[in-house]
Amino acid sequence: MARHLERPYALGIDIGGTFTDVVVIEADGTVHVGKGISRPDAFERGIFAILDPMLEGLGLMSADCSAIVHGTTVATNAIIERKGAVTGLITTSGFRDVLELRRIRIPRLYDLEWQKPEPLVPRYLREEVIERMTHDGRVQTPLDAGSVKQATANLRARGVSSIAVCLLNSYVNSAHEEAVREIVRKEAPELYATVSSDLLREMREYERTSTVVINAYITPVVRRYVASLSEGLVSRGYRTPLMIMQSSGGAMSAEIACDRPIHVIESGPAAGTVAAQHLARSIGERNAVALDIGGTTAKAALIENGAISYSSEYEIGGDFSRSGRMAKGGGYVLRAPTLDISEIGAGGGSIVWLDSGGALHVGPQSAGATPGPACYGLGGSDPTLTDACLLLGYLGAPGLADGAIPLDTNRARTALARIAQRLDMDLVDFSHGVYRIAVSNMTRAIRSVSTERGKDPRDYSLVAFGGNGGLFAAAIARELELRRVIIPPAAGIFSAFGALYAEVEHHLTQTVLGLTDAIDVSALEASWGLLERQALATLEREAYSRNRCILERMGELRYHGQLQELSIPWPAGATTRDSLARLSAAFEDAHERTYGHRAHDSMVELVNLRLVARGVQERLRVPERLRFARGRAVPIGERRAYFGSEHGWVNVSICDRSGVGANQRHGPLVIQEFDSTILVPPDFSVRVDDQSNAILLSS
Known part of the structure; x- marks a missing residue:
């Protein structure tokens, strides 16, 4: 007789270049989080090193797990390295x-x-x-x-x-x-x-x-990793199938991911963006910039009218990865659906260095998880952005992850001093310069999805997350004049949350080139029928019956003679000459919104059919209301922090999120948490809303 599920829970896992994050959400909405150093030699071992003691301490059984969704950088690392x-x-x-x-x-x-x-x-x-x-x-x-x-x-x-x-x-x-x-x-x-x-x-x-x-x-790399992770889960008694996060913001079975690993390359950044979208909706914020700053990279995406833009093309491997029309040709082209995310090599582990001309740079190279920043004391000697933040007083005791990763100020000082001396600069001013350069680099990721596409970032709020999102959010908002900053609870584990929000999803395409006023309508319907049968067969492999499948038709169109297409929702009902005319009109409206003009006398050409197939969950993995389990209390105190020549060294109050309250509290302030640190500069104030989000406003 099967044992009753006494404490069912869902498990989200996200592996970054520096840290591995785990979130456990019980059926009653109680949230538990875990964080540790990634293991590039065996990522799955890093997961179990966090998960095993975490579940044991909570008294949770592996057999009670109802869902496992995983975002991973295994495929990305294989390409970049x-x-x-x-x-x-x-x-x-x-x-x-x-x-x-x-x-x-x-x-x-x-x-x-x-x-x-x-x-x-x-x-x-x-x-x-x-x-x-x-x-x-x-x-x-x-x-x-x-x-x-x-x-x-x-x-x-x-x-x-x-x-x-x-x-x-x-x-x-x-x-x-x-x-x-x-x-x-x-x-x-x-x-x-x-x-x-x-x-x-x-x-x-x-x-x-x-x-x-x-x-x-x-494919061989991903298959080996998934097999090893799956074996570890089965040996520990997990019964629910492993799901893998996709670059498109959906999820897929591990079995299908092993056949088509191109769809999981940007799974980590996609998970964080999906989580930001759900957060924005929950607080009534229709327009937001999602900014994920981790140990290796900074990723940015726009949320407009509650929706995230897709791109059908991405470049991976360049020093500045970006999708869609702004792709510049510096990496390997990947024609696969992805959330429209811009990524740049700027994170806590970004290495500080001088080029041959003596110019100072921060990144894109990263110290990663191994050996990590000098202040970790794990063998790293290169100065990094984290070392600079430690010397400036933005980070401090007990270190990261409740002291699991202690920070050594002397090691940070020694590493940074080597370059500061070459520039004949005061060490503190040099460290602040490193911080400002990093902020400038991170704003590039936001500008590439906003100003470079005709969007004014001042019309958006900033949702900042990742282990380093809170350290830089206020400075970035100041630089770009963003309206306000929203930092969610458990911000450093936020991408693991996003994985659990993801629906099972598949994208299928077929080129059917032709002018919309002359294309064979019956051939179009035949192509749609073939795509839909393929989609339903794929969802059936993942145990979704027909009544739990949603099929969404999209057309990719352009003006005749153009090279790039725009994706337009397909008119409902049977395809007719009239519906194709409505499709063409919708394309011309979208073209004018995107590029600022329409070509009244040009012919509209259909290039691709795109079918998005989604599986509807029987029950939500994430309850509507969440309750975050309190970690170890942060002692209220003070330390000195440096905010540039305008403010100099000032005393900064240290507290956790619960010590902020619903009333606006003026900086300077450091909100120190298990998974991340929030820096509130002297010219900002902060409050905590009824969903435990930290809201920062410029004074």
Whole structure:
């Protein structure tokens, strides 16, 4: 007889470049949080090092867990650190160098010394096969099976463990790709084989090739990690299936994530943005900037009218990752749905350094979890932003995570002094300069999703989270003249919350190029029918019956002759000439809102159909009202902190969130918590609302 679930709970897990975060939410809304250093050598061990003692101390049983949703940087790290699988590419004869040719875009237009990143698949691991499909899916040259066998043998002999297959025009007719996959599986069953038509049925050869190569490159890494994590969960008695957060803000089963890991590359940033969206809705804030500042990066996204923008394209691996129209060509192109998030290498672990000309920089390199900032005392010697914050008095005893990570002021001073002396600067002024440079860098992430897209950041509130969000939020708001700052409870664990808010979701696309006033309506409906059957079959694998599935149609349109599309909701009901005319009109309105003009005499072209399929949860993972378990009380006291030449050194009160109260309290003040620290400068005030959010306002 099955044991009654006495204390059911949901489990959210988020792995960042520096810290691993765990949140446990019981059915009655009680929230417990855990935080620890990430283990890049074995991320799953870092999870269990936090989770096991946490559940034991709470008296919770693994069998009572009702949901596990996980956001991870495993795929991201594999790409950035070039530690993915040795990957081969099989492509159509004549298209071997698509990865080298890339696109015209470069990140710095007049930088004659810029070098494009090395392809994830070097040329000697790219093989051509004899075949050809036309643009409308007709076979021009039949597939030569012998050339496929030879290509497979060559790649196998060169030591690849994963093979990407991308053939010309396979988005229209995938028969040749499927045949290549079967031959590879027969000739080399030990190799992973990924075909582009399973991932991206859209035109544009470089984008399809880059996407399938990335998927093949990270598949073995993600599969090993998920298998190890799943084994650890099962051995501990967890019964609920593991779900993985997606870059699109949805979730998917671990099984499907292992087949399509391109969808989990930005899962951590997406989780935090989803959590910020729910927070903004709960307090009636329709327009907000979500800013996640961790140990390695700062990520920004806009929430407009309660919604987050999607992008169908992302670049990963550049020094400034961003999505959508502003992508600059500095990284590897990934054609997959993602929340429109801008990311820059600026976090607590960002290394302070001088270039050859003597200019001071903060990041994008990070000390990461290992060895970490110098003040951690874990072997790191490079000066970092965290070291500067410690010397300025913004951080202090007992350290991070209730003293689990003590901070050594002498180590921080020694590391920073090496560079301050080279610049002949006072150490405190130098540290404050480091802080200000970091703030300037972080504002770039916000500007890239606001001012660079015609949005005025002053019309938005700032929702700041992540382990370092509270330390920089006020300074960033001052710089950009943002209306107010909202810092949620458990801000340092916020992305783990977002994972539990995510719905199961899948995006499917199909290119159907044609002018909206001339395209074959019956062919459109047939394409929609195929996409919907595929979507329902995928959700069925994840145990969602038809009555728990929601299908949303979108069209991606452009003016004839343009290169980029806008995504427009598809009119409800059957597709007719009239509904296509309404679709065209909606596109022209969206084009005017986005770019400031419409082309009255231009033809509107449909490029892609996009279907978003969602599974409806039987019960919410996160209760409507949450109650945060009190951690160890922070002793009320004071310490000295430096706020630049205008204010100098001042005495700063130290308290936890419960010591602030509902009335506006003026800075300077440091709100010290288990998972993060909030800095309230002298020109700001703070109060705590009825949902335990810290609200900062400029004086």
